[in-house]
Amino acid sequence: MRALGLDLGTKRIGVAVSDSDGLLATPIEVVNRLGDIQKEHLAIAELVQEWEVSIVVVGVPYSLDGSIGPMAKKTLGEVKKLGDTLLVPVETYDERLTTVTAEHALREQGLTSKEGRKVVDQLAAAILLQAWLDNRKNLEDR
Numbered sequence: 258m259r260a261l262g263l264d265l266g267t268k269r270i271g272v273a274v275s276d277s278d279g280l281l282a283t284p285i286e287v288v289n290r291l292g293d294i295q296k297e298h299l300a301i302a303e304l305v306q307e308w309e310v311s312i313v314v315v316g317v318p319y320s321l322d323g324s325i326g327p328m329a330k331k332t333l334g335e336v337k338k339l340g341d342t343l344l345v346p347v348e349t350y351d352e353r354l355t356t357v358t359a360e361h362a363l364r365e366q367g368l369t370s371k372e373g374r375k376v377v378d379q380l381a382a383a384i385l386l387q388a389w390l391d392n393r394k395n396l397e398d399r
Contacts, residue, residue: 261310262386263301264352264378265332270297271378273386274308282386284379294335298342305345312345316352316385350389358384
């Protein structure tokens, strides 16, 4: 089962994909926000088809206390629209601090902020997707 992970940012959408066994997430690209959500969702639909994924996992930025803040509300609204566009299921997953984790990892590798901006969204999507894959695997193993 191959999954596509999305980190829905305000300027960019980070995209990651899992291997066909659903074990390892890899960052693949960024979809730039164009101000046209329909075109952005069609670009994601093309990635779903290209990578032959069976599920899309979208990170929801819940507040640190687990509540649904303004960004989480906005994301959940977009997830609904995305689900109406795609031919595969769309699932949400808690993505608290994935971008912070990604930025920290890039700094540890010595990338500057300018260099990091090009890949941080992809990396955040991969971190989110890997957490979802690991959680799914743990549930299956029980």
